[in-house]
Amino acid sequence: MIKIKTQEDIKKMRIAGKLAAEVLEMITPFVKPGISTEKLDDICHDYIVKNQKAIPANVGYRGFEKTLCTSINQVVCHGIPSANNILRDGDIINIDVTVLKDGWHGDTSKMFLVGKTKPHNERLVKVTQECLYKAIDLVKPGATLGDIGHAIQTHAEKNYYSVVEDYCGHGIGEIYHEEPQVLHYGSPGQGTEIVEGMSFTIEPMLNLGTKYTKILSDGWTVETKDGKNSAQWEHTLAVTTAGCEVLTLRKEESL
Ligand code: MF3
Ligand code: CO
Ligand code: CO
Numbered sequence: 191m192i193k194i195k196t197q198e199d200i201k202k203m204r205i206a207g208k209l210a211a212e213v214l215e216m217i218t219p220f221v222k223p224g225i226s227t228e229k230l231d232d233i234c235h236d237y238i239v240k241n242q243k244a245i246p247a248n249v250g251y252r253g254f255e256k257t258l259c260t261s262i263n264q265v266v267c268h269g270i271p272s273a274n275n276i277l278r279d280g281d282i283i284n285i286d287v288t289v290l291k292d293g294w295h296g297d298t299s300k301m302f303l304v305g306k307t308k309p310h311n312e313r314l315v316k317v318t319q320e321c322l323y324k325a326i327d328l329v330k331p332g333a334t335l336g337d338i339g340h341a342i343q344t345h346a347e348k349n350y351y352s353v354v355e356d357y358c359g360h361g362i363g364e365i366y367h368e369e370p371q372v373l374h375y376g377s378p379g380q381g382t383e384i385v386e387g388m389s390f391t392i393e394p395m396l397n398l399g400t401k402y403t404k405i406l407s408d409g410w411t412v413e414t415k416d417g418k419n420s421a422q423w424e425h426t427l428a429v430t431t432a433g434c435e436v437l438t439l440r441k442e443e444s445l
Contacts (some may be wrong), residue, residue, distance in 0.1 A: 191369060192361060192368075192369050192370055192382070192388060193361065193363055193364075193365075193368060193369075194385065194386075194387035194388060195363060195387045195388075195389050195428065196387070199294070199363065199389075200387075200389070200428045200435075200437075202291070202292050202293070202294040203294045203295075203296065203362075203363065203389055203426070203428060203437055204428075204435070204437055205291055205292065205294070205296075206244070206289055206290065206291040206292070206294040206295055206296035206437075207296035207298070207426050207436075207437025207438040207439075208296070208437070208438075209238070209242045209244055209289040209291055209296060210287055210288060210289040210296035210297060210298045210426070210438050211296070211298055211438045211439060211440045212242070213234050213237060213238060213242075213287045213289060214285060214287065214298060214299075214300050214440060215440055215441060215442075216233075216234070216237055217230060217233060217234055217237075217285060218302070220233060221277065221283065221285070221302040221304060222277065222304065222305070223277055223278055223279045223281075223304055223305045224276060224277065225276070225277050226271075226272070226273050226274070226275055226276050226277075227258070227260035227262070227269070227271040227272055227275040227276075227277070227283075228271045228272050228273040228275070229273075230258060230260060230271060230285065231256050231257050231258045231260065231271035234246070234257050234258055234285075234287060235249075235256075235257040238257065238287075238289055242289065242291070244289045244290060244291040245289070245290040245291070246287070246288070246289065246290075247288035247289065247290040247295055247297075247366055248287070248288055251366065253409075254268075254270075254410065255270075256270055256271045257271075257287065258271055258285055258286060258287050259284070259285070259286040259287075259299070260275070260283060260284070260285055260286075261283065261284040261286070261411075261412075261420075261422070262275070262277070262281050262282070262283045263281055263282060263283075263419050263420075264413050264414050264417050264418060264419055264420060265284075265411055265412065265413050265420065266354055266357070266395050266397070266403050266412040266413060266414055266420040266422070267284070267286070267357055267395060267412050267422060268410045268411060268412050269284075269410075269411050269412075270408060270410050270411060277304045278304065278305075279304060279305030279306060280304065280305060280306060280307050280308060280311075281304040281305075281307070282301055282302070282303055282304065282307060282311045282314075282315055282419060282421060283301070283302050283304060284299050284300070284301050284302075284421065284422045284423075285299060285300065285302065286298070286299035286422070286424060287299070288366060290366075293364055294363060294364060295362050295363065295364070295365075295366050295426070296362075296426050296437060296438055297362055297366070297391050297393075297424060297426050297438070298391075298424050298425055298426060298438035299393065299422060299423060299424040300423055300424075300440070301315045301318070301319070301421050301422070301423060303315065310398065311419055313349075314351065314396060314398055314419060314420075314421045315421045317345065317346065317349045317351060317396065318346075318351075318394060318395075318396040318421040318422060318423055319423045320345060321341070321342040321345045321346055321374075321394045321396065321423075322342075322392055322393075322394055322423045322424070322425060323445065324341045324342070324345055325338045325339075325341050325342050325374075325392045325394070326392060326425065326427060326434065326436060326445065327341075328341055329384060329392075329427060329429060329433065329434040330384065330429070330430075330432060330433045330434065331384055331385050331386050331429060331431070331432075332383065332384065333383075333384045334378075334379055334380060334381045334382060334383050334384065335370060335372055335373065335376065335380075335381035335382045335384065336376035336377050336378060336379060336380030336381035337376075337378050337379065338372065338376070338392065339372075339373045339374055339375045339376025339377075339381070340375070340376050340377055340378050342374045342375065342392075342394045343374065343375040343376065346394070346396050351396040351397060351398065352396065352397045352399065352400055352401035353374050353375050353394065353395070353396060353397075353401060354374070354394075354395035354396070354397060354401055354403060354420070355373070355374075355375060355401055356403045356412070357393075357395060357403075357412070358371045358372055358373050358374060358393075359371070359372030359373075359374070359390055359391040359392045359393045359424070360372060360390060360391055361388070361389065361390045362389055362390060362391055362426055363389055370382050370388075370390065372390050372391065372392055372393075374392075374393075374394040374395070384429055385429065386429050386430060386431055387428075387429060388428070388429040389426065389427065389428045389429070389437075390426075390427065391424055391425065391426050391427070392424070392425060392427070393422060393423070393424030393425075394422065394423065395420055395421070395422040396420065396421055396422075397414050397416075397418060397419070397420045398414075398418040398419050398420070399414060399416040399417075399418035400414070400415060400416050400418075402414070402415035402416070403415060424438075425437075425438045425439070426438045
């Protein structure tokens, strides 16, 4: 069952989404060589709790203990912030945060280039963001989730990247992960029809090498099987009459 949101619901999601976006804006100047992912996590945790008077939704989610997922280089998603994990020049990192405010969730992530990065990494990061934007462009009543997945897969494969199939986007609202599943691959016209009032994330993960992943012994960290780098970008959006509203849009973006 897909929960359709009212205008009142979306008003609250808009607030949660904006807060999540503001966490990523706030942390940006700190993402530099030498900082630990734990420090980044501490800063975001305090900002959400003290400044935003909101709840870091990842904390306690299925036993996860941190505010952020920090996924560096070959880590696909769900990297656990740690004092031992120090950003190095040339790394690429995804920071993924979900803010819970007034009972509603906003879930978003972006990639950061740490110091001076290799062109092949920059290109992966850029194409992955393009995939997200192309998908968002297609979201409107009457389109299908297959259209979305197809747009992502097509743009990824045209650029010789693979799309991770083991993790997907999701409905979001009062519940963090709800129906529908939003696959990042698919066929035009297939899958659930998009209707006004749906809210879901799109969060494509693209790999330099093969699409296969493995989970490390910590039970969370997802890495590429071949050890090659991976990138991800995520937005939460709400479907409107004629298109969609990106609830987690940052100031640096123009969509
Ligand atoms: N934010 C992730 C997503 O995009 C989920 C993280 S769950 C956690 O759906 F427990 F690892 F934080
Ligand atoms: Co998500
Ligand atoms: Co997320």
